[in-house]
Amino acid sequence: MTKVLVSDPIDQTGIDILSQVAQVDVRTGLPPAELKAIIGDYDALMIRSGTQVTADIIEAATKLRIIGRAGVGVDNVDVPAATKRGVIVVNSPEGNTIAAAEHALALMLSLSRHVPHAHASTMAGGWDRKTYVGNELYKKKLGVVGLGKIGSHVARVAKAMGMDVMAYDPFISVERAQQLQVRLMALPALFAEADYVSLHLPRTPETENLVNAELLATMKPTARIVNCARGGIVDEAALAEAVQNGVIGGAALDVYAKEPLAADSPLRGVAQRLILTPHLGASTEEAQENVAVDVAEQIRDVLLGLPARSAVNIPGLTPEVMEQLKPHLQLAETLGLLLSQLAGGDVEQLEVRLQGEFASHPSQPLVVAALKGLLSAALGDSINYVNATLEAKARGIHVVEVKDDASRDFAGGSLQLSSTGSKGNHSVTGAVFADGDLRITTIDEFPVNVTPSRHMLFTRHRDMPGIIGNLGTVLGEHNVNIASMQVGRRIVRGDAVMVLSLDDPIPASLLATIHAINGIQESHPVTL
Numbered sequence: 001m002t003k004v005l006v007s008d009p010i011d012q013t014g015i016d017i018l019s020q021v022a023q024v025d026v027r028t029g030l031p032p033a034e035l036k037a038i039i040g041d042y043d044a045l046m047i048r049s050g051t052q053v054t055a056d057i058i059e060a061a062t063k064l065r066i067i068g069r070a071g072v073g074v075d076n077v078d079v080p081a082a083t084k085r086g087v088i089v090v091n092s093p094e095g096n097t098i099a100a101a102e103h104a105l106a107l108m109l110s111l112s113r114h115v116p117h118a119h120a121s122t123m124a125g126g127w128d129r130k131t132y133v134g135n136e137l138y139k140k141k142l143g144v145v146g147l148g149k150i151g152s153h154v155a156r157v158a159k160a161m162g163m164d165v166m167a168y169d170p171f172i173s174v175e176r177a178q179q180l181q182v183r184l185m186a187l188p189a190l191f192a193e194a195d196y197v198s199l200h201l202p203r204t205p206e207t208e209n210l211v212n213a214e215l216l217a218t219m220k221p222t223a224r225i226v227n228c229a230r231g232g233i234v235d236e237a238a239l240a241e242a243v244q245n246g247v248i249g250g251a252a253l254d255v256y257a258k259e260p261l262a263a264d265s266p267l268r269g270v271a272q273r274l275i276l277t278p279h280l281g282a283s284t285e286e287a288q289e290n291v292a293v294d295v296a297e298q299i300r301d302v303l304l305g306l307p308a309r310s311a312v313n314i315p316g317l318t319p320e321v322m323e324q325l326k327p328h329l330q331l332a333e334t335l336g337l338l339l340s341q342l343a344g345g346d347v348e349q350l351e352v353r354l355q356g357e358f359a360s361h362p363s364q365p366l367v368v369a370a371l372k373g374l375l376s377a378a379l380g381d382s383i384n385y386v387n388a389t390l391e392a393k394a395r396g397i398h399v400v401e402v403k404d405d406a407s408r409d410f411a412g413g414s415l416q417l418s419s420t421g422s423k424g425n426h427s428v429t430g431a432v433f434a435d436g437d438l439r440i441t442t443i444d445e446f447p448v449n450v451t452p453s454r455h456m457l458f459t460r461h462r463d464m465p466g467i468i469g470n471l472g473t474v475l476g477e478h479n480v481n482i483a484s485m486q487v488g489r490r491i492v493r494g495d496a497v498m499v500l501s502l503d504d505p506i507p508a509s510l511l512a513t514i515h516a517i518n519g520i521q522e523s524h525p526v527t528l
C-alpha cells in the first residue's frame with residue numbers, strides 16, 4: 001500500500017487529492033525522533049514550514065520518493081541530501097504570491113495608520129484620536145527591493161493606489177521594469193529616497209543583513225520598512241534600535257532570522273511604530289488551498305510514475321540520461337553561474353553554443369542547466385531545472401541555441417555561453433575531460449585552462465610588466481591565498497585576462513584597491 005505522511009497542517013483539498021492514490025496519515029507536530037522512527041514506512045512526505053526534513057530524517061526514509069513543500073521556500077528541507085538519495089523535492093512557486101503581496105500591503109497600511117497600536121489602546125479603554133494621526137500612501141515613494149513575483153504584484157497595487165514606485169533588482173531588465181511602470185534604481189538611492197521600502201528578495205549569502213544600521217541611517221526619519229520576504233535580510237537588533245530611537249519612522253516584519261521569534265528578541269522591546277506578525281504572509285484560506293492542491297497533485301503524479309512540474313532538484317529526464325549527462329549539466333550550470341557574475345547584472349540574451357561532440361547531447365537540459373546557473377545568483381534556492389526556462393522568460397531573457405558539430409576543439413566537444421546585457425557582452429567556454437573533470441577553456445574569447453573552484457577572481461587588463469606581482473601583493477597583504485593563477489592573452493602587451501583560483505573569498509572592501517592597480521581594466525570576484 002502506498003503511504004503518504006502529512007506532518008504539518010495542510011488544507012483538506014490537498015489531503016483529498018492524495019487519498020485518491022494512497023493511504024494518507026496526518027500526524028502534525030511530531031518531535032524529530034518520532035518522525036525519524038516512522039518515516040521509513042512512507043513513500044511521500046507532505047510538509048509546510050514546521051517540519052525540519054534534515055539529512056538524518058532523509059537517511060531513515062528508505063522508501064521515500066517525494067517530499068512536497070506546500071509553499072515556496074524549501075529552507076526546511078535538506079535538498080542536497082534528498083537529491084543524493086534520489087528523493088524528488090517539489091514546491092508551489094506561485095500558490096501564495098498574492099497572499100504574501102497583500103500581507104506586505106496590509107502591513108504598509110497598518111504602519112501608516114497605526115492600526116494595531118490604536119486598536120490596543122481602544123481595547124484597553126482609551127479613546128485617543130491625537131496620538132494615532134497617520135499618513136497617506138497616496139503620492140508617497142515606495143521602494144520595492146526584489147521585483148519578482150511578489151514584488152511585482154506589490155508594485156502594481158501600489159501604483160493603483162497612487163504611489164510613486166521605484167525598485168532595486170539587479171537581475172531584472174529595464175524592459176520588465178518599464179512594463180510595470182517602475183523606476184529601477186541603485187539600492188542606496190532607493191533607501192535614501194523612499195517613504196516606504198518593501199522587501200521581496202530571497203535570503204542568500206549576498207542578501208544576509210543587507211538592511212543594516214548603516215543603510216537604515218541613510219533613510220528619511222519618517223521612512224517605514226516592511227519585510228515580508230525572509231528573516232535575516234534585516235539586522236533585527238539594528239532595526240529595533242533604529243525604530244526605538246526615531247532613526248526611521250517605523251517597521252513591520254513578518255519573518256525573522258530565527259523562527260519562532262525568541263522571547264528576548266530586542267524587537268519585542270519596541271513599544272511603538274513596530275508591527276510584528278508571526279510569518280503569516282501565506283496564511284490565507286485561498287493560498288493554503290492553492291499550495292495544498294498544487295503540491296498534492298505533484299505528489300499524486302510522481303506516485304503514479306508521472307513527472308512533477310515544480311521539482312526543485314531534478315530535470316524531467318530519465319535517471320539513465322541524467323547519470324550520463326551529469327558532468328555536462330554541471331559544466332553548463334557552472335558556466336551559467338560564472339557568466340552571470342561576469343555580466344554583473346541583467347542579461348538580455350543568452351547564446352548556448354554546443355560545439356563538436358557536445359552537439360550530440362540533448363540540448364534542452366543543457367540549456368536549462370545553463371539558465372539555472374545564470375539565474376541562481378538572483379533567485380537562490382528557488383530556481384530549478386523545471387522553472388529555469390519560465391523564470392528566464394519572465395525576465396525577458398532571449399535564449400539562442402546553436403549546434404556546431406563541425407567544431408573539433410576538444411575530443412568531447414565544448415560548450416560556450418555568451419551573454420548580451422546592459423553592462424556589456426561576455427562569453428565563457430568549457431569542456432568535460434574524459435575523467436569527468438570540468439575545465440574553463442575561454443573567457444571573453446581569451447584562451448585559458450582552469451578547473452572551476454569555489455572562489456575565483458577574473459581580471460581584464462593590459463599585458464604589462466609588474467601587474468601580476470602587484471595583484472599578488474595586494475591579495476597577500478589582505479590574507480587572500482592564491483591557489484593558482486593563469487594569464488591568457490592574444491598578443492604580447494595587448495589585452496589580457498587573468499584567472500586566479502583562491503582559497504579565501506575576496507572581501508568587498510578590497511575590490512576598489514584591485515581595480516586601482518595600474519593596467520587593470522575590469523575585475524570580477526566569482527563564487528561558484
Ligand code: NAD
Binds near residue numbers: 100146172
Ligand atoms: P521571486 O523569485 O519571484 O522574486 C525574487 C526577486 O528578488 C527576483 O526578481 C530576484 O531577481 C530578486 N533578487 C535576488 N537577489 C536580489 C538582491 N540582492 N537585491 C535585489 N533583488 C534581488 O520570489 P517571490 O515569490 O516574489 O518571493 C519573494 C520573497 O518572499 C522570497 O524570499 C520568498 O521566500 C518570500 N515569501 C515569503 C512569504 C511569507 O509568508 N512571508 C510567502 C511567500 C514568499
Ligand code: MLT
Binds near residue numbers: 096282
Ligand atoms: C513560503 O515559503 O511559501 C512562505 O514562507 C510561507 C509558508 O509556507 O510558511
